Amino acid sequence: MADLVFAAPPIVTIPVTGGGLFPVRRVFCVGRNYPEHVREMGNDERDPPFFFTKPADAVVSGGKDIPYPPGTSDLQHEIELVVAIGRGGRDIALEAAPEHIFGYAAGIDMTRRDLQSLAKKAGRPWDMAKGFDFSAPIGDIAPVAGIAHPPDGAIALDVNGVGKQRGMLSEMIWDVHSVLTYLSRLVALAPGDLIMTGTPAGVGAVERGDLLEGRVEGVGSVRTRIV
Ligand code: MN
Numbered sequence: 001m002a003d004l005v006f007a008a009p010p011i012v013t014i015p016v017t018g019g020g021l022f023p024v025r026r027v028f029c030v031g032r033n034y035p036e037h038v039r040e041m042g043n044d045e046r047d048p049p050f051f052f053t054k055p056a057d058a059v060v061s062g063g064k065d066i067p068y069p070p071g072t073s074d075l076q077h078e079i080e081l082v083v084a085i086g087r088g089g090r091d092i093a094l095e096a097a098p099e100h101i102f103g104y105a106a107g108i109d110m111t112r113r114d115l116q117s118l119a120k121k122a123g124r125p126w127d128m129a130k131g132f133d134f135s136a137p138i139g140d141i142a143p144v145a146g147i148a149h150p151p152d153g154a155i156a157l158d159v160n161g162v163g164k165q166r167g168m169l170s171e172m173i174w175d176v177h178s179v180l181t182y183l184s185r186l187v188a189l190a191p192g193d194l195i196m197t198g199t200p201a202g203v204g205a206v207e208r209g210d211l212l213e214g215r216v217e218g219v220g221s222v223r224t225r226i227v
Contacts, residue, residue: 014061014084015140016103017220022084022141025192027054029080029109029130030179033198034171040201049174049182054109054131059138059194065227066134068208072112075206075226078199079157079165079214082107083176084141088190097177098144100189104151106214106222107138109196113205137212138194139222150176153217155200159210167200169216174198 013021031050032038038047060066068075086102109130116129150169157165174182179197183189206212206226215221 009057012056012059014059014105014138017140017142022102023192024056024059024194025190027056027059027136027194027196028183029054029196030174030198033173033179034167034200035173036167036171036201037199037203038173040203049179051183051186052126052130054136058131058133058135060134060136060224061138061140063139063223065225066110066137068226069112069132069134071128072114074112074114076111076113076203077157077159077164077206077212078109078111078203079155079222080107080109080196080199081151081155081169081176081216081219082138083180083195083197085189085193085195086191088188088193090184090188092181092184092189094177094181097180098149100180101144101149101176102191103141103143104147104216104219105139105141106155106216106220107136107194107196108157108212108214108222108224109199110135110137111203136196137222137224139214139220142219148218151216151218155216157202157212157214159204159206159212161211161213164204165200165202171200172197
């Protein structure tokens with residue numbers, strides 16, 4: 001076999017509560033999955049789920065700071081429940097979905113809202129609005145053993161200690177198992193894949209220096225500072 005022409009990139013990992021590291025493969029994200037957020041963005045909540053992606057190395061774990069990204073003046077937070085896939089598969093049946101889930105985490109889908117609005121208007125891809133460097137701060141992954149599976153509780157995000165996003169996981173238009181099932185009809189899921197399951201209402205802009213603290217009841221938390 002031929003030698004690599006330069007060193008392979010390091011594997012992106014997220015700490016697992018209780019020990020170990022989860023190796024990240026791909027990051028899938030669901031658009032528009034909480035009715036109030038769908039309405040605040042001016043859309044119809046009856047739309048079927050759709051997906052976009054972030055590169056694995058957009059993931060930031062361990063509560064590290066993230067730089068304010070270039071190319072935007074409207075960087076926004078979206079707190080989300082993250083599903084961590086432990087077993088792959090395609091065309092996964094709804095009742096089999098739980099067997100494919102390794103655990104859950106709290107994550108933030110950082111968004112260049114101005115670039116997303118331009119992309120929507122022009123019918124262009126969202127990649128540069130969603131999949132930029134450091135765009136996915138994610139907290140430690142809680143394995144399914146020992147927690148509610150799927151989780152069912154509050155999801156929230158504070159900026160500088162002030163409550164901004166408040167929701168309940170039960171408000172999701174497409175629940176965790178439906179999202180996994182639907183996505184597995186579009187791609188073969190693999191161990192290491194993450195699914196960010198959409199955000200509740202209350203998204204808003206952040207500035208340099210802001211501290212973002214998110215939490216998902218019964219799962220864990222995520223924090224990052226914009227620098
Ligand atoms: Mn999102």
